[in-house]
Amino acid sequence: MIEVNAPATMSDVARVAGVSTATVSRVVNGHYGVSARTIAQVRSAIEQLGYESSLVATSLRRSRTNVLGLVTHSFQSYTAEVLKGAMKALSRSGFDLIIYANSDLYGSYSEGWEKRHIARLSGTLTDGCIVVTPWGEVQSRTPIVAIDPVRGSTAPSVTADNLAGATTAVEHLLSLGHRRIGFIAGRSSLASAWSREEGYRAALTSADIPVDPTLIGEGDFNPESATPLARALLRRTDPPTAIFAASDGMALKVLEVAAELGLSVPGDLSVVGFDNIPESALTEPGLTTVDQSMYQLGYEAARMLKSLVTDEWEGPRQVVLPTSLVVRGSSAPPRSTARG
Amino acid sequence: MIEVNAPATMSDVARVAGVSTATVSRVVNGHYGVSARTIAQVRSAIEQLGYESSLVATSLRRSRTNVLGLVTHSFQSYTAEVLKGAMKALSRSGFDLIIYANSDLYGSYSEGWEKRHIARLSGTLTDGCIVVTPWGEVQSRTPIVAIDPVRGSTAPSVTADNLAGATTAVEHLLSLGHRRIGFIAGRSSLASAWSREEGYRAALTSADIPVDPTLIGEGDFNPESATPLARALLRRTDPPTAIFAASDGMALKVLEVAAELGLSVPGDLSVVGFDNIPESALTEPGLTTVDQSMYQLGYEAARMLKSLVTDEWEGPRQVVLPTSLVVRGSSAPPRSTARG
DNA sequence: CCTGGAAACGTAACCGATAACGATTGCAGT
DNA sequence: ACTGCAATCGTTATCGGTTACGTTTCCAGG
Numbered sequence: 232m233i234e235v236n237a238p239a240t241m242s243d244v245a246r247v248a249g250v251s252t253a254t255v256s257r258v259v260n261g262h263y264g265v266s267a268r269t270i271a272q273v274r275s276a277i278e279q280l281g282y283e284s285s286l287v288a289t290s291l292r293r294s295r296t297n298v299l300g301l302v303t304h305s306f307q308s309y310t311a312e313v314l315k316g317a318m319k320a321l322s323r324s325g326f327d328l329i330i331y332a333n334s335d336l337y338g339s340y341s342e343g344w345e346k347r348h349i350a351r352l353s354g355t356l357t358d359g360c361i362v363v364t365p366w367g368e369v370q371s372r373t374p375i376v377a378i379d380p381v382r383g384s385t386a387p388s389v390t391a392d393n394l395a396g397a398t399t400a401v402e403h404l405l406s407l408g409h410r411r412i413g414f415i416a417g418r419s420s421l422a423s424a425w426s427r428e429e430g431y432r433a434a435l436t437s438a439d440i441p442v443d444p445t446l447i448g449e450g451d452f453n454p455e456s457a458t459p460l461a462r463a464l465l466r467r468t469d470p471p472t473a474i475f476a477a478s479d480g481m482a483l484k485v486l487e488v489a490a491e492l493g494l495s496v497p498g499d500l501s502v503v504g505f506d507n508i509p510e511s512a513l514t515e516p517g518l519t520t521v522d523q524s525m526y527q528l529g530y531e532a533a534r535m536l537k538s539l540v541t542d543e544w545e546g547p548r549q550v551v552l553p554t555s556l557v558v559r560g561s562s563a564p565p566r567s568t569a570r571g
Numbered sequence: 572m573i574e575v576n577a578p579a580t581m582s583d584v585a586r587v588a589g590v591s592t593a594t595v596s597r598v599v600n601g602h603y604g605v606s607a608r609t610i611a612q613v614r615s616a617i618e619q620l621g622y623e624s625s626l627v628a629t630s631l632r633r634s635r636t637n638v639l640g641l642v643t644h645s646f647q648s649y650t651a652e653v654l655k656g657a658m659k660a661l662s663r664s665g666f667d668l669i670i671y672a673n674s675d676l677y678g679s680y681s682e683g684w685e686k687r688h689i690a691r692l693s694g695t696l697t698d699g700c701i702v703v704t705p706w707g708e709v710q711s712r713t714p715i716v717a718i719d720p721v722r723g724s725t726a727p728s729v730t731a732d733n734l735a736g737a738t739t740a741v742e743h744l745l746s747l748g749h750r751r752i753g754f755i756a757g758r759s760s761l762a763s764a765w766s767r768e769e770g771y772r773a774a775l776t777s778a779d780i781p782v783d784p785t786l787i788g789e790g791d792f793n794p795e796s797a798t799p800l801a802r803a804l805l806r807r808t809d810p811p812t813a814i815f816a817a818s819d820g821m822a823l824k825v826l827e828v829a830a831e832l833g834l835s836v837p838g839d840l841s842v843v844g845f846d847n848i849p850e851s852a853l854t855e856p857g858l859t860t861v862d863q864s865m866y867q868l869g870y871e872a873a874r875m876l877k878s879l880v881t882d883e884w885e886g887p888r889q890v891v892l893p894t895s896l897v898v899r900g901s902s903a904p905p906r907s908t909a910r911g
Numbered sequence: 912c913c914t915g916g917a918a919a920c921g922t923a924a925c926c927g928a929t930a931a932c933g934a935t936t937g938c939a940g941t
Numbered sequence: 942a943c944t945g946c947a948a949t950c951g952t953t954a955t956c957g958g959t960t961a962c963g964t965t966t967c968c969a970g971g
Contacts, residue, residue, distance in 0.1 A: 580926095630956095929954105
């Protein structure tokens with residue numbers, strides 16, 4: 232009679248198989264020095280007890296665990312994309328993935344969450360970590376790859392080419408004839424937000440259009456932060472004919488505000504976002520945006536981390552992935568194409 | 572000179588503070604029996620070394636870890652909703668969350684993944700686990716809560732009221748005058764799929780309409796599985812005037828097929844889904860569907876698991892959450908309301 | 912028969928932290 | 942001064958698994 236609720240530890244297997252735990256370990260790990268007969272006995276006992284090695288105990292003793300960690304501040308829809316990409320990269324690689332989330336920081340501004348999360352995991356559990364949009368510089372004795380790092384970070388990272396993407400987006404609006412283009416920025420400490428604003432400025436400057444600071448709203452990537460900023464921009468006596476938002480989430484809020492103010496898109500206002508989240512394809516009109524595949528970011532980050540852990544990484548430690556402009560219905564020439 | 576790369580273990584702290592590891596442990600855990608002066612010394616040493624307790628070592632020794640696990644077969648957009656809900660429920664509860672994903676099973680049919688995942692975590696790492704749409708019966712010595720369990724499962728679980736939701740959906744179509752209503756089913760082993768089909772049958776039977784088996788397509792919740800089934804249904808000489816799909820993902824594919832065949836929705840065909848995923852609100856026309864808040868499911872599952880772990884759970888161990896019909900543009904009376 | 916060496920296997924230390932337990936100290940009560 | 946109790950802190954077993962090391966077994970070669 233087998234206790235179904237029993238923990239089924241390695242010593243249980245050893246007892247049933249009539250050998251020592253050392254031998255069981257050798258069988259489990261496929262090490263040399265066990266006779267075929269003993270292996271069979273041990274395997275049988277493992278089968279019989281439904282034994283599974285404890286991740287915890289193994290990781291405590293071993294230096295390598297073949298488990299990679301991923302820490303994130305919150306779960307958005309793009310987080311799922313990142314996870315899908317990471318899982319794809321780790322598919323049949325022998326590496327498992329653990330995502331760690333601390334309940335204490337939910338919804339609250341909690342400086343330093345990355346460090347705490349990583350410290351918890353990186354002790355012995357994981358061989359390395361992916362950090363999704365850290366708020367600060369991250370360090371650990373095990374390898375770390377940041378997705379969308381903070382400005383000036385020198386740690387290994389994967390980022391979309393935010394500068395080029397934003398430049399292209401604004402150039403698109405310029406080519407349509409827009410001259411007064413508003414901008415809603417993201418969290419300024421993040422490199423992505425900074426680059427996107429930089430692209431906005433660069434495109435305007437290249438077109439010999441002075442940057443008007445009053446046309447820039449300081450959002451924080453949180454969609455809700457865009458609503459009041461969009462209202463302020465669109466209620467001006469001289470409203471912009473187009474608004475470029477640093478994220479699709481914020482751009483969708485701009486669309487809402489436009490509808491609320493009775494402005495037609497793209498007739499009265501063109502809107503361009505950044506990210507290309509699934510929802511952007513499904514609005515009416517569809518949102519013109521810059522595609523950065525979060526799936527791809529997750530994929531590359533996991534691939535890079537895996538290589539760093541196994542010490543096989545060759546290429547640069549700061550990967551920049553290309554972006555592409557996705558033109559949909561939300562952008563069109565301004566109603567009165569007043570050219571200088 | 573402090574080694575930044577050093578592990579910074581508890582014995583390091585003990586050495587620096589000039590006390591034993593036991594005392595450090597007492598300080599860390601706020602236990603009784605340490606003088607104020609010693610506490611200050613230890614805290615100082617912790618600060619100095621940047622010490623963080625190892626999750627692994629702690630969980631190995633302790634019976635309680637205050638970490639809950641969540642295992643899922645894959646990451647979909649709804650998974651993010653579940654995670655958000657679970658995080659909300661665990662907010663400031665002292666419980667952290669670990670999501671474990673095995674790379675080997677990505678994209679492959681891997682029977683028994685829940686058991687392996689749970690065994691890895693449940694050894695000592697977590698105090699309990701949430702299992703998202705398990706494919707089989709799950710067991711563990713630590714508490715388990717299943718979201719959307721298999722049929723006949725007696726384990727603690729949280730489910731949407733699929734039967735009532737599906738019944739309401741079909742009744743909605745019936746009240747619009749539809750009499751030939753197609754159905755695209757989900758993975759039949761899951762309780763949710765079974766209940767939704769049951770609701771479809773019940774509603775028809777209540778309306779004295781015989782169930783036509785040829786109007787039922789056997790999907791598996793995977794959106795792609797719906798495409799050929801929808802084509803088969805709509806290319807019939809006597810096509811249904813409405814199709815009820817067991818999931819929004821599949822319903823959206825039905826919309827695609829309808830467009831492909833030149834059928835207008837809702838003019839030529841009404842479509843109703845189930846789940847109310849974000850995309851459903853943004854299609855043109857909007858998808859009429861049954862709302863089951865995955866966020867709510869995640870929230871309730873985490874709340875229940877937390878209570879089970881702390882032994883405070885009072886209510887029933889099988890929670891059923893209400894659903895609600897969300898009527899959008901994809902459902903309308905059939906073009907020719909031919910009544911029997 | 913004796914020896915060498917490899918194969919096979921057990922013993923025990925160890926990973927980092929916790930907690931039961933014992934030992935020491937301080938202080939109040941008598 | 943002696944007893945008793947509480948406060949404080951160190952020692953050590955323990956969690957489950959890994960591995961260095963030691964021991965035993967066995968067989969080939971001399």
